[in-house]
Amino acid sequence: MMLESFVPVAPDSDFPLENLPWGAWEWLEPGSSAPRVHVGVALGEYCVSATELQAAGFLRDLPGAPPGVFSHGRLNAFMGSGRAAWRAARQQLQRLLGAGEGALRDDPALRQRAIHPASGVRMLMPAEVGDYTDFYASRQHATHVGAMFRGPANALQPNWLHLPVGYHGRSSSIVPSGVDVHRPRGQVLPAAGGTTAPVFGPSAQVDFELEVAAVVGPGNPLGAAIPLAEAWDHVFGLVLLNDWSARDIQKWEYVPLGPFNGKNWATQISPWVVTLEALEPFRAPLPPQAEPEVLPYLREGPYPHRHTYDVELAVDITPAAGPGGVPARAATVTRSNLKNLYWSFAQMVAHHTAGGCNLRPGDLLGSGTISGDTPGSAGCLLELTWGGRDALELQAERQELERDQGGKGAGPAEVGPGGEAIGAGAVEGKGGGGVVLGRRTYLEDGDTVTLRGWCDGEGGTRRVGFGRCEGKLLPCR
Amino acid sequence: MMLESFVPVAPDSDFPLENLPWGAWEWLEPGSSAPRVHVGVALGEYCVSATELQAAGFLRDLPGAPPGVFSHGRLNAFMGSGRAAWRAARQQLQRLLGAGEGALRDDPALRQRAIHPASGVRMLMPAEVGDYTDFYASRQHATHVGAMFRGPANALQPNWLHLPVGYHGRSSSIVPSGVDVHRPRGQVLPAAGGTTAPVFGPSAQVDFELEVAAVVGPGNPLGAAIPLAEAWDHVFGLVLLNDWSARDIQKWEYVPLGPFNGKNWATQISPWVVTLEALEPFRAPLPPQAEPEVLPYLREGPYPHRHTYDVELAVDITPAAGPGGVPARAATVTRSNLKNLYWSFAQMVAHHTAGGCNLRPGDLLGSGTISGDTPGSAGCLLELTWGGRDALELQAERQELERDQGGKGAGPAEVGPGGEAIGAGAVEGKGGGGVVLGRRTYLEDGDTVTLRGWCDGEGGTRRVGFGRCEGKLLPCR
Ligand SMILES: [Ca+2]
Ligand SMILES: [Ca+2]
Ligand SMILES: [Mg+2]
Ligand SMILES: [Mg+2]
Ligand code: NI
Numbered sequence: 001m002m003l004e005s006f007v008p009v010a011p012d013s014d015f016p017l018e019n020l021p022w023g024a025w026e027w028l029e030p031g032s033s034a035p036r037v038h039v040g041v042a043l044g045e046y047c048v049s050a051t052e053l054q055a056a057g058f059l060r061d062l063p064g065a066p067p068g069v070f071s072h073g074r075l076n077a078f079m080g081s082g083r084a085a086w087r088a089a090r091q092q093l094q095r096l097l098g099a100g101e102g103a104l105r106d107d108p109a110l111r112q113r114a115i116h117p118a119s120g121v122r123m124l125m126p127a128e129v130g131d132y133t134d135f136y137a138s139r140q141h142a143t144h145v146g147a148m149f150r151g152p153a154n155a156l157q158p159n160w161l162h163l164p165v166g167y168h169g170r171s172s173s174i175v176p177s178g179v180d181v182h183r184p185r186g187q188v189l190p191a192a193g194g195t196t197a198p199v200f201g202p203s204a205q206v207d208f209e210l211e212v213a214a215v216v217g218p219g220n221p222l223g224a225a226i227p228l229a230e231a232w233d234h235v236f237g238l239v240l241l242n243d244w245s246a247r248d249i250q251k252w253e254y255v256p257l258g259p260f261n262g263k264n265w266a267t268q269i270s271p272w273v274v275t276l277e278a279l280e281p282f283r284a285p286l287p288p289q290a291e292p293e294v295l296p297y298l299r300e301g302p303y304p305h306r307h308t309y310d311v312e313l314a315v316d317i318t319p320a321a322g323p324g325g326v327p328a329r330a331a332t333v334t335r336s337n338l339k340n341l342y343w344s345f346a347q348m349v350a351h352h353t354a355g356g357c358n359l360r361p362g363d364l365l366g367s368g369t370i371s372g373d374t375p376g377s378a379g380c381l382l383e384l385t386w387g388g389r390d391a392l393e394l395q396a397e398r399q400e401l402e403r404d405q406g407g408k409g410a411g412p413a414e415v416g417p418g419g420e421a422i423g424a425g426a427v428e429g430k431g432g433g434g435v436v437l438g439r440r441t442y443l444e445d446g447d448t449v450t451l452r453g454w455c456d457g458e459g460g461t462r463r464v465g466f467g468r469c470e471g472k473l474l475p476c477r
Numbered sequence: 478m479m480l481e482s483f484v485p486v487a488p489d490s491d492f493p494l495e496n497l498p499w500g501a502w503e504w505l506e507p508g509s510s511a512p513r514v515h516v517g518v519a520l521g522e523y524c525v526s527a528t529e530l531q532a533a534g535f536l537r538d539l540p541g542a543p544p545g546v547f548s549h550g551r552l553n554a555f556m557g558s559g560r561a562a563w564r565a566a567r568q569q570l571q572r573l574l575g576a577g578e579g580a581l582r583d584d585p586a587l588r589q590r591a592i593h594p595a596s597g598v599r600m601l602m603p604a605e606v607g608d609y610t611d612f613y614a615s616r617q618h619a620t621h622v623g624a625m626f627r628g629p630a631n632a633l634q635p636n637w638l639h640l641p642v643g644y645h646g647r648s649s650s651i652v653p654s655g656v657d658v659h660r661p662r663g664q665v666l667p668a669a670g671g672t673t674a675p676v677f678g679p680s681a682q683v684d685f686e687l688e689v690a691a692v693v694g695p696g697n698p699l700g701a702a703i704p705l706a707e708a709w710d711h712v713f714g715l716v717l718l719n720d721w722s723a724r725d726i727q728k729w730e731y732v733p734l735g736p737f738n739g740k741n742w743a744t745q746i747s748p749w750v751v752t753l754e755a756l757e758p759f760r761a762p763l764p765p766q767a768e769p770e771v772l773p774y775l776r777e778g779p780y781p782h783r784h785t786y787d788v789e790l791a792v793d794i795t796p797a798a799g800p801g802g803v804p805a806r807a808a809t810v811t812r813s814n815l816k817n818l819y820w821s822f823a824q825m826v827a828h829h830t831a832g833g834c835n836l837r838p839g840d841l842l843g844s845g846t847i848s849g850d851t852p853g854s855a856g857c858l859l860e861l862t863w864g865g866r867d868a869l870e871l872q873a874e875r876q877e878l879e880r881d882q883g884g885k886g887a888g889p890a891e892v893g894p895g896g897e898a899i900g901a902g903a904v905e906g907k908g909g910g911g912v913v914l915g916r917r918t919y920l921e922d923g924d925t926v927t928l929r930g931w932c933d934g935e936g937g938t939r940r941v942g943f944g945r946c947e948g949k950l951l952p953c954r
Binding site: 130131136157158159162163165166167168169170171172173175181182184185186187196197198199200203222223224225246249252253254255256257258259260261262264265266292295296297351352354355356357358359360363477 | 607608613634635636639640642643644645646647648649650652658659661662663664673674675676677680699700701702723726729730731732733734735736737738739741742743769772773774828829831832833834835836837840954
């Protein structure tokens with residue numbers, strides 16, 4: 001049975017009443033002089049302020065949550081309150097926003113204060129990120145990248161099947177969707193090769209990485225590991241994550257201590273955190289870990305214990321709009337799925353804390369690039385172009401096709417609305433029967449990268465989506 | 478000329494009026510029911526609360542500092558205020574605390590509120606650390622570790638002389654001196670060798686790393702690099718840093734993305750941040766970077782432009798007290814100096830931000846293990862024991878000797894006061910003519926690790942010290 005709200009929600013919306021993802025935004029109340037920060041949930045094309053609803057007397061009975069948990073402008077305190085509080089808030093919001101409930105529906109003043117059109121807000125980071133960890137949990141990605149660098153015989157390092165490899169990332173440079181980023185400068189070896197004398201200049205190999213990140217819930221005190229059986233209780237929800245990467249900088253710097261300036265200039269997330277409660281109907285198995293069997297602290301029972309969620313993923317590249325008002329159009333360059341991981345988020349939590357490292361509410365655990373088995377499912381250009389060897393055609397028609405099939409895969413706030421005839425200026429060629437918008441080994445200035453993710457409703461299950469993680473690559477500052 | 482305060486300061490104190498390092502602490506005011514957090518400076522055996530002094534009307538004219546900059550319980554806002562504010566606060570405090578000034582000296586009520594005995598406070602982290610970066614800036618350390626792992630011919634990686642290699646560390650697990658840490662569990666390859674099947678258990682190779690960290694001042698917005706010429710203006714001051722490390726965990730996990738669980742279970746700092754103003758009399762050169770010459774964005778003019786500070790460093794290991802009340806005694810296991818770096822902190826700042834990565838006030842930039850040229854100057858047990866091959870004797874007499882020479886090298890709050898005859902229970906042997914407290918390849922449960930750092934006064938320059946970075950290794954939790 002599908003839930004109905006008095007707030008209008010389009011059938012293909014990412015954000016029906018079944019979803020209610022959490023976020024933070026800035027909103028200028030009409031007649032007010034300065035914008036205020038709200039936290040709350042998305043519903044259709046609206047943002048529903050838990051900050052205002054709690055001030056009005058709702059959402060006050062949340063077991064484990066401190067008073068005024070929605071008054072801080074960020075969701076860290078709510079994330080730290082635990083699953084009982086998250087469930088209670090979800091239930092109370094689904095009731096309050098339901099078609100049959102009058103408490104909010106019939107109070108025009110409160111509705112005006114608490115329900116903001118999404119088109120009028122500026123989305124912020126949902127939480128302060130104390131620490132950001134990036135894992136490397138897709139076997140396909142690790143195998144492809146390893147084969148490129150060390151040959152197919154040594155593609156996977158000896159540790160890879162025994163533990164979820166991860167490293168610490170940079171917290172300060174995490175930005176929400178909608179923020180544009182600048183191409184970084186850095187130290188690289190000249191492409192010509194044969195020299196060990198580096199040069200300093202703009203990166204020529206800017207890439208995206210298609211990832212999903214777990215947002216940490218309560219977390220643990222320093223020294224107290226989180227056992228695997230409790231690990232999912234420390235995941236509040238999931239977001240899309242683009243780990244912007246400069247491959248030439250990364251390649252020169254990363255030995256022996258890992259990526260640094262190749263990655264720390266920007267990491268981007270979708271602003272709405274989709275809760276595990278909303279994802280529960282889409283629970284899905286992961287590949288078995290039988291050969292080798294993992295150590296007991298990482299060993300999960302068979303599905304449904306060991307699980308992920310069936311989240312379809314796509315990345316679009318939208319080249320800059322052509323001259324003469326030619327509208328920008330998007331080309332979908334990869335399609336993957338959260339099922340394409342080897343390690344579960346629960347295993348990442350258990351491994352991360354096994355030595356006593358403490359996780360805090362709002363911390364991010366990136367999955368690593370999520371690549372599938374087929375050529376079109378690789379989660380970054382490094383793989384899609386095999387290290388820049390094979391240029392990729394940006395074909396517009398794939399996404400057009402999708403849109404004809406009923407908006408599947410197109411998020412609620414299309415950047416380039418598209419569908420119209422386009423001028424010759426934006427068309428560089430034709431290939432495979434579709435409109436070719438350009439060719440890429442790595443990203444060019446002006447390219448917009450859009451990550452999308454969604455769980456498809458089938459037979460009475462409504463689509464639950466992640467919205468977008470989107471940013472434009474600007475030239476070097 | 479030496480400065481004199483009305484607060485008593487011992488001649489060999491780390492904290493004379495010339496130093497005035499900044500910190501944060503918890504203090505229970507007599508007659509009050511709950512402790513309060515103060516920020517301020519150390520002076521002799523006292524903590525002087527800038528929080529109270531500012532509330533009483535002092536320290537209000539600090540150019541660039543927001544009102545109430547000392548009322549937040551941490552120093553981030555002050556660190557973000559910039560050098561003009563830091564200098565003004567230092568000058569005003571040196572005047573206010575000077576022997577000839579009556580405003581504080583002759584106000585007993587304010588003195589009681591603002592000057593707390595160090596023995597009665599609990600030191601806290603001086604700032605919230607948004608991000609912690611660890612560099613690898615000692616050529617000797619990188620060469621020794623590289624030779625151990627790859628042989629002397631390939632000791633330094635090709636990038637090492639071209640850029641300050643660094644990686645992102647874990648912020649959540651940084652603790653101040655005085656907090657004890659637990660031996661971590663983790664996944665390691667069995668020591669027997671010949672197998673690629675890991676096991677999970679307590680680390681058998683727990684080590685310290687002797688480092689100094691720069692505490693970031695104003696920092697930069699995302700996308701705007703800090704040029705080398707301005708880089709020192711973004712360093713508020715320096716602390717001692719012990720990068721606790723589990724070598725067996727690190728060795729198995731670190732390929733290809735760097736250290737993770739081997740390091741993220743604890744990092745410890747000294748609680749007092751010594752400012753660059755206090756260190757200025759001890760400015761010292763670094764080795765030249767002529768072969769190869771570094772790229773222009775990292776190129777500094779000769780000394781005094783390219784510089785560090787002459788900070789003597791030492792590490793003591795104090796085994797657990799013996800049975801029957803035998804007092805614990807410390808053995809100094811290494812002596813090094815901040816001059817033993819190849820890269821300057823200014824170069825680390827410039828490189829870190831070169832691609833646009835933003836630094837925030839209070840961020841930590843660890844130098845990496847600071848090893849010198851001689852066998853006794855290596856900054857970690859991995860080097861001192863050549864990977865655990867050669868056990869190290871813990872000799873008590875070195876520190877005794879020092880103490881006889883007038884407290885040189887001994888901090889203000891000696892853990893094991895020593896000097897007395899000790900019972901046979903704690904003496905495992907004799908060697909080199911001194912009392913041998915034990916042997917170590919790596920640390921044992923109950924060992925206390927103490928980092929000390931100081932600039933020696935010569936000819937009218939008073940000693941400026943860092944105090945201690947000290948923690949005990951407890952058994953696995
Ligand atoms: Ca990544
Ligand atoms: Ca280190
Ligand atoms: Mg990134
Ligand atoms: Mg550490
Ligand atoms: Ni961090």
